[in-house]
Amino acid sequence: MTGETILPSRPDVPKRRGRQRSLVVQAAILKATGELLEKKPLREITADAIARRAGVSKATLYKWWPNKNLIAVDAFEARMNEIVPIPDTGSAEKDFIEQFKSAIDFYKSPGGRIICQFIAEGQSDSDLLALFRERFVKPRREGPRLMWQRGVERGEIRPDVDKELFLDLIYGPMIYRLLVGHCPLDHTQAEAIIAAVFQGMKAIPS
Amino acid sequence: MTGETILPSRPDVPKRRGRQRSLVVQAAILKATGELLEKKPLREITADAIARRAGVSKATLYKWWPNKNLIAVDAFEARMNEIVPIPDTGSAEKDFIEQFKSAIDFYKSPGGRIICQFIAEGQSDSDLLALFRERFVKPRREGPRLMWQRGVERGEIRPDVDKELFLDLIYGPMIYRLLVGHCPLDHTQAEAIIAAVFQGMKAIPS
Amino acid sequence: MTGETILPSRPDVPKRRGRQRSLVVQAAILKATGELLEKKPLREITADAIARRAGVSKATLYKWWPNKNLIAVDAFEARMNEIVPIPDTGSAEKDFIEQFKSAIDFYKSPGGRIICQFIAEGQSDSDLLALFRERFVKPRREGPRLMWQRGVERGEIRPDVDKELFLDLIYGPMIYRLLVGHCPLDHTQAEAIIAAVFQGMKAIPS
Amino acid sequence: MTGETILPSRPDVPKRRGRQRSLVVQAAILKATGELLEKKPLREITADAIARRAGVSKATLYKWWPNKNLIAVDAFEARMNEIVPIPDTGSAEKDFIEQFKSAIDFYKSPGGRIICQFIAEGQSDSDLLALFRERFVKPRREGPRLMWQRGVERGEIRPDVDKELFLDLIYGPMIYRLLVGHCPLDHTQAEAIIAAVFQGMKAIPS
DNA sequence: GAATAAACGAGACGGTACGTCTCGTCTTATG
DNA sequence: CATAAGACGAGACGTACCGTCTCGTTTATTC
Numbered sequence: 001m002t003g004e005t006i007l008p009s010r011p012d013v014p015k016r017r018g019r020q021r022s023l024v025v026q027a028a029i030l031k032a033t034g035e036l037l038e039k040k041p042l043r044e045i046t047a048d049a050i051a052r053r054a055g056v057s058k059a060t061l062y063k064w065w066p067n068k069n070l071i072a073v074d075a076f077e078a079r080m081n082e083i084v085p086i087p088d089t090g091s092a093e094k095d096f097i098e099q100f101k102s103a104i105d106f107y108k109s110p111g112g113r114i115i116c117q118f119i120a121e122g123q124s125d126s127d128l129l130a131l132f133r134e135r136f137v138k139p140r141r142e143g144p145r146l147m148w149q150r151g152v153e154r155g156e157i158r159p160d161v162d163k164e165l166f167l168d169l170i171y172g173p174m175i176y177r178l179l180v181g182h183c184p185l186d187h188t189q190a191e192a193i194i195a196a197v198f199q200g201m202k203a204i205p206s
Numbered sequence: 207m208t209g210e211t212i213l214p215s216r217p218d219v220p221k222r223r224g225r226q227r228s229l230v231v232q233a234a235i236l237k238a239t240g241e242l243l244e245k246k247p248l249r250e251i252t253a254d255a256i257a258r259r260a261g262v263s264k265a266t267l268y269k270w271w272p273n274k275n276l277i278a279v280d281a282f283e284a285r286m287n288e289i290v291p292i293p294d295t296g297s298a299e300k301d302f303i304e305q306f307k308s309a310i311d312f313y314k315s316p317g318g319r320i321i322c323q324f325i326a327e328g329q330s331d332s333d334l335l336a337l338f339r340e341r342f343v344k345p346r347r348e349g350p351r352l353m354w355q356r357g358v359e360r361g362e363i364r365p366d367v368d369k370e371l372f373l374d375l376i377y378g379p380m381i382y383r384l385l386v387g388h389c390p391l392d393h394t395q396a397e398a399i400i401a402a403v404f405q406g407m408k409a410i411p412s
Numbered sequence: 413m414t415g416e417t418i419l420p421s422r423p424d425v426p427k428r429r430g431r432q433r434s435l436v437v438q439a440a441i442l443k444a445t446g447e448l449l450e451k452k453p454l455r456e457i458t459a460d461a462i463a464r465r466a467g468v469s470k471a472t473l474y475k476w477w478p479n480k481n482l483i484a485v486d487a488f489e490a491r492m493n494e495i496v497p498i499p500d501t502g503s504a505e506k507d508f509i510e511q512f513k514s515a516i517d518f519y520k521s522p523g524g525r526i527i528c529q530f531i532a533e534g535q536s537d538s539d540l541l542a543l544f545r546e547r548f549v550k551p552r553r554e555g556p557r558l559m560w561q562r563g564v565e566r567g568e569i570r571p572d573v574d575k576e577l578f579l580d581l582i583y584g585p586m587i588y589r590l591l592v593g594h595c596p597l598d599h600t601q602a603e604a605i606i607a608a609v610f611q612g613m614k615a616i617p618s
Numbered sequence: 619m620t621g622e623t624i625l626p627s628r629p630d631v632p633k634r635r636g637r638q639r640s641l642v643v644q645a646a647i648l649k650a651t652g653e654l655l656e657k658k659p660l661r662e663i664t665a666d667a668i669a670r671r672a673g674v675s676k677a678t679l680y681k682w683w684p685n686k687n688l689i690a691v692d693a694f695e696a697r698m699n700e701i702v703p704i705p706d707t708g709s710a711e712k713d714f715i716e717q718f719k720s721a722i723d724f725y726k727s728p729g730g731r732i733i734c735q736f737i738a739e740g741q742s743d744s745d746l747l748a749l750f751r752e753r754f755v756k757p758r759r760e761g762p763r764l765m766w767q768r769g770v771e772r773g774e775i776r777p778d779v780d781k782e783l784f785l786d787l788i789y790g791p792m793i794y795r796l797l798v799g800h801c802p803l804d805h806t807q808a809e810a811i812i813a814a815v816f817q818g819m820k821a822i823p824s
Numbered sequence: 825g826a827a828t829a830a831a832c833g834a835g836a837c838g839g840t841a842c843g844t845c846t847c848g849t850c851t852t853a854t855g
Numbered sequence: 856c857a858t859a860a861g862a863c864g865a866g867a868c869g870t871a872c873c874g875t876c877t878c879g880t881t882t883a884t885t886c
Contacts, residue, residue, distance in 0.1 A: 025858080043330045046846060057859045062848065093408075116329050119385050123326035124249045129387065137388050158409045161402050164389050165379070169402055173371070173378030179325050179385070181335065182343050183370050196367055196375055200406020202299075203364045224834030225877040231837075252867055263838040268869065430860030431851040437863075455742045458841060469864040474843065505820075528741050531797050535738035536661045541799065549800050570821045573814050576801050577791070581814055585783070585790030591737050591797070593747065594755050595782050608779050608787055612818020614711075615776045636830025637882045643832075664872060675833045680874065 028054040033075035042072055042117040069121055069128040076114055077135050086143040092151025093198050100170060100190045107178050116179055141167055169197050234260040239281035244316060248278055248323040275327055275334040282320055283341050292349040298357025299404050306376060306396045313384050322385055347373055375403050440466040445487035450522060454484055454529040481533050481540040488526055489547050498555040504563025505610050512582060512602045519590050528591055553579055581609050646672040651693035656728060660690055660735040687739055687746040694732055695753050704761040710769025711816050718788060718808045725796050734797055759785055787815050
């Protein structure tokens, strides 16, 4: 289980007998973890540190989450619920350029770096990776998916290419460069990538 | 330092005074590490295990390598020196399809999975990441780079798009799917990706 | 801190919040250490060996004791609480001869040899030496002190010589020979030493 | 073997075939060890440190000495060859008081503390202890032995008490207090000990 | 003078213990 | 009875020192 289930925090539910502190405790844990994530990489955050900072027993941590990685997912999600507005310029390519630029800005920011850490840790923690896909990849692809949809409807984007492939064509290079750092990644690159994706690499027969 | 420096083993260099660094020992360490890498993920490999398996003192490990990750790089490289032949069908697109398919096969194999682990560990070990770029990313991009060159010369590939960007457009989506696993990655996908990269996403005005 | 503080086990003290220090664990550590002390010299006993034998984590050792020497003190004390009865023959000199003989027997036994090891290790571990004085030297001198008292009261021993000096006059030569081994140390010597101490070395003017 | 054997340096002995043992090297080792002994306790001196300071290979150390403790004995002896003059006041008791005071001064000095370390290390290194007896205990008892002799001849000291026992009666308490530190040890104590040894502990029947 | 042999420096090496750290579980007293 | 406090077993970490070994160099004796 991950804390997610408590987030709706339905106040109408008849309260259980006994102690009701749960929600306070869960929130404290997520808050503490979120703060720690800002200060140090996921790998260096210890369960003890989370418990200490949250003023919570370590046993409580393990009661609600199987390990600290999954706490981090919940904690990170809690700070990520701001909806990223998707642009609507009337041109799919321009929409993507704009969105892609702000995506790059985000992924290069401290907050975005945490995403990389989830992918990294996910390589040896399949639960984490699965949750990451569910909670971050899927929802965050919704906006671009909509932009793609509009582009197809407006006849700007080829309808015969798989939507997911289209998205990976754009975000794949970004993630790759972000993780490996073999090439720069900035607004200039953003425009070049979008242009390349749209125009294709085939030489125009002149 | 990483073991690399001993590999050239220039016999003309005047040997130092004391006991010479034992090539047998270095080889045993790399061999042991390589074998362990086949059996378990990098994260689960311990310095003790390498030392034990190689019949070597732990101090010797730390004398020559700063940590086990960099041993793993050297060990993995030692098993990777087979040159991947690049296809030459006469068509750049066909060349890329073929090469891309075998790249995917490799990255999905146990050996290729180790690459993912390097990227993962590299997120919290910048020395590892730098070495990884130098030893794996750079050399392995040589083949595709040549294929790109030929494609440009034959007038099949646009010369005005940065070579590195072109490569990331192809391999970025692969790495992304490999690491995150949100979409399938097989020969069919390989063809679709190459086709998309070449033809571009812009709808053909009919 | 050394385990001592738990031994009185005052049940009236309000217990702390969390899990209590396990007496079973402490006992196992002391038992294991005691058994090891019987088999090998203190210097050759390792923290790992104690932990392994006690079925205990090494961290637990270091949590309660700063190092293995102080564990050994506690362990040794635990096996030493048998009170050595002091003789009461009516003659101070005879009392001392008897007590001194059994002291020598003890110090030459495996158990007594441990005392020498404490003194030896104490030369480079002042905490150990201080604890040794407090736990062994002081209590074990009580009996002889009482014998001295009786001798003084009965008018057999000069009251004007410092009690501690008197004791060192007897036990000093024993310790010296025990540690350095330059001269024999047996019951015959015991009698000779006591006689010499009582009668003095001054030639009797005839 | 310990370096001692080279000291006689018999030049008539037919020299062996190869390169000769370098006296410079031996001297450098002893000098370096002596200097280290002044700065830190024997236990903390490492073979590497000696080798480094002497500008000598560690192998050379182990070629001529079985371990660092025995080097230390040789090194310490080299700085100890000053002959301690024994007093001759005409009174044995006064002689002993004077000699005992300067003995205490020495044993409490940094140099004298090394003696304690030899005894301490000797408890787990019988070679060291044997050598210590031979090189230090035996020769340093010569002076007091002579004083005893004169006292006996002058009719001041009882001739029927074993000479060694007499010496231990004096130096035993000193060593004991020196090693264990349970009682003070100074010039006042020196006088009291000698007085007690001479006069005996028996109450004078009045 | 060349061959031979040991001493020597440098320093690599296997072994072993150190004391610390984090993990995830378990126990106990408190609210 | 859910928690906090925190003890605990397991086991990896990277460091330190030990005493041995293997080189290449130096210094002497012997042929």
